[in-house]
Amino acid sequence: MIEKQHIIDRFKSYVTIDTESDPNSNTTPSTQKQWDLANKLVEELKQIGMEDVTIDDNAYIMATLPSNVSHPVPVIGFISHFDTSPDFTGANVNPQIIENYDGKDIVLNKEQDIVLSPEYFEDLLLYKGQTLITTDGTTLLGADDKAGITEIISAMEYLINHPEIKHGKIRVGFTPDEEIGRGAHKFDVEKFGAEWAYTMDGSQVGELEYENFNAAGAVVTVKGKIVHPGYAKGKMINSMYIATDYINSLPRLETPEHTEGREGFFHLHNIQGTVDETKIQYIIRDHDREHFEARKEMLEELANDINEQHQREAVTVEIKDQYYNMREKIRPMMHIVKIAKKAIEEVGIEPIMKPIRGGTDGSQLSFMGLPCPNIFAGGHNFHGRFEYVPVESMIKATEVIVKIAELTAQDISKFKSEEE
Numbered sequence: 001m002i003e004k005q006h007i008i009d010r011f012k013s014y015v016t017i018d019t020e021s022d023p024n025s026n027t028t029p030s031t032q033k034q035w036d037l038a039n040k041l042v043e044e045l046k047q048i049g050m051e052d053v054t055i056d057d058n059a060y061i062m063a064t065l066p067s068n069v070s071h072p073v074p075v076i077g078f079i080s081h082f083d084t085s086p087d088f089t090g091a092n093v094n095p096q097i098i099e100n101y102d103g104k105d106i107v108l109n110k111e112q113d114i115v116l117s118p119e120y121f122e123d124l125l126l127y128k129g130q131t132l133i134t135t136d137g138t139t140l141l142g143a144d145d146k147a148g149i150t151e152i153i154s155a156m157e158y159l160i161n162h163p164e165i166k167h168g169k170i171r172v173g174f175t176p177d178e179e180i181g182r183g184a185h186k187f188d189v190e191k192f193g194a195e196w197a198y199t200m201d202g203s204q205v206g207e208l209e210y211e212n213f214n215a216a217g218a219v220v221t222v223k224g225k226i227v228h229p230g231y232a233k234g235k236m237i238n239s240m241y242i243a244t245d246y247i248n249s250l251p252r253l254e255t256p257e258h259t260e261g262r263e264g265f266f267h268l269h270n271i272q273g274t275v276d277e278t279k280i281q282y283i284i285r286d287h288d289r290e291h292f293e294a295r296k297e298m299l300e301e302l303a304n305d306i307n308e309q310h311q312r313e314a315v316t317v318e319i320k321d322q323y324y325n326m327r328e329k330i331r332p333m334m335h336i337v338k339i340a341k342k343a344i345e346e347v348g349i350e351p352i353m354k355p356i357r358g359g360t361d362g363s364q365l366s367f368m369g370l371p372c373p374n375i376f377a378g379g380h381n382f383h384g385r386f387e388y389v390p391v392e393s394m395i396k397a398t399e400v401i402v403k404i405a406e407l408t409a410q411d412i413s414k415f416k417s418e419e420e
Contacts, residue, residue: 002158002395002398002399004131004395006154007150007154007391007394007398008131008133008391010153010154011133011146011147011389011394012133014037014040014082014142014146014149014150015095015141015143016093016094017033017036017037017040018033018084018090018091018092018093019034019036019037019082019083019084020033020083020084020086020090021034021083021084021086021178021179021180022086022180023086023180023181028059028177028186030083030176030180030182031083034082034083034176034177035059038055038059038061038174039055041082041153041174044153045063048153048157048160049157050064050065050160050172051063051064051065051066052064056188059176060175060187061172061173061174061175062173062188062192063156063171064170065170065172066169067167068163068166068167069166069167069168073168073408073409074195074196074408075171075193075194075195076168076170076171076196076197076198076404076405076408077171077173077194077196077197077370078152078171078173078200079172079173079365080145080148080149080152080174080175080199080377081145081148081174081176081177081201082146082176083176083179083183084146085144085382085383086179086180087140087383088139088140088384088385089138089139090139090142091139092138092139093135093139093140094135095133095135095136095141096108096133097131097132097133098131098132098134101124101127101128101129101130101131102128103118103124103125103128105118108134108135108136108137108386109136109137112137114385116134121380121386124388126205127392127393130390131390131391131392132388132390133389133390134388135385135386135388137385140382140383140384140385140387142387143380144179144201144379144387145201147200147377147378147379147389147394148199148377148397149174149200150394151200151377151398152174152401153172154394155402156170156172159402165402165405165406166406167405167406167408168405168408171192171193171197173187175361178201178360181217181322181323181359183361184361187361187365189365189368189369196370196372197362197370197371197372198336198340198362198372198374198375198404199360199361199372199373199375200374200376200377200397200401201361201362201374202374203376203377203378203379203382204376204378204393205349205378205390205392205396206344206349206350206351206352206376207352207374208337208340208375208376209354209356209373209374209375210326210327210330210337210374211327211355212287212325212327212356212360212374213264213285213287213323213325213356213357213358214285214287214288214321214323215283215321215324215363216296216320216322217282217283217284217319217320218281218284218320219280219281219317219318220246220280220316221278221279221315221316221317222240222242222243222273222277222278222279222280222314222315223239223276223277223313223315224238224240224274224275224276224278224314225276226274226275226276237275237310237314238275239273239275239276239277239314240274240278242306242310242314242315243271243273243278243280245306246280246302246303247268247280249302254266261354261355264291264292265284265285265286267282267285268281285357287325287327289324289325296319300317303315303316303317322359324367326371328366329367329371330366330371330373333371335412336371339408339412340373340400342415343400343403343404344375346403347396347399347403348396349396349400352376360372376397376400377393377394377397378390378393
């Protein structure tokens with residue numbers, strides 16, 4: 001049985017360390033403070049009895065739990081990231097423990113009148129009677145993805161302490177900078193040496209995902225012409241007005257707040273402008289590869305149309321692909337999803353199979369030769385002050401990891417019998 005207080009204490013020890021990543025940095029990890037938790041994790045992995053514990057110059061951590069069976073078993077892995085999102089501060093996290101949640105409003109911060117309410121966040125009602133860990137309303141929590149790290153280390157510790165549970169060789173990996181799209185960029189798949197792995201980076205208890213967005217980022221630069229406003233007639237060109245035309249020309253309902261499921265979007269997430277120059281930053285997302293390519297083309301064509309209208313190169317667009325839909329790489333070996341699904345069912349949870357409206361390290365790793373479905377870590381409302389995680393969900397995720405290890409050491413041919 002996974003001990004509840006042990007999970008709470010381990011999780012709190014991670015989230016109180018600031019590991020916010022920085023998209024404007026060119027180093028790996030992108031922030032020096034990520035080393036604080038990385039080094040702690042290395043020591044903890046050694047303390048619980050893991051072998052081959054390594055950390056490289058970019059803070060990628062790997063460790064091994066050796067097989068305790070004599071027959072051949074596929075080497076599998078479990079992966080999580082230790083950075084937190086730059087969308088909201090991760091400094092001075094002060095986790096709050098809500099025992100036996102009663103289904104009512106939770107006052108996170110009385111002075112600032114910050115309330116976590118089931119009227120707005122209906123998922124809270126799924127966890128009545130459970131123990132929730134929340135923020136104090138002034139920071140994010142960091143369950144994304146320190147819950148995943150908590151679960152992986154706790155599962156490895158449990159397997160070490162219970163050698164009667166038979167398993168093959170297991171590799172674990174912890175990465176920096178996932179929140180800024182670089183978590184897998186310097187991950188050594190060959191060194192990791194697993195046939196497949198699972199990222200513990202999902203949300204609601206029961207989630208199992210092997211589809212994600214195709215993703216790209218775009219920087220749109222609009223050039224104007226600054227002239228003294230008192231003498232500007234016929235001379236000034238205000239880049240911010242042109243930028244506004246560009247923004248308003250994209251489909252208004254194809255944005256995150258108007259889409260769900262497999263629907264893609266354009267997400268305007270940053271504008272910096274002066275009369276002389278405005279920069280607009282978008283992320284582009286779509287599960288369908290053809291639609292994804294069409295979205296990128298739309299950004300380019302819109303720039304061309306505006307340039308033709310102004311008879312000069314007023315708008316330029318730079319687009320960089322970030323990751324692709326891992327479904328393409330996982331469908332040929334669906335037994336790895338079936339094993340996880342069976343594990344979730346065996347710990348008493350109904351699996352929730354749906355596409356990820358985002359990405360994980362696993363989406364990139366799948367294209368690097370390490371097929372990597374995503375499993376729930378339990379948190380909700382990531383990247384903001386209303387983030388929370390039920391402790392019982394972390395316990396169940398830990399049990400799922402243990403069960404996957406156990407199932408993989410058995411005859412997995414039954415999971416391959418109807419390979420898709």
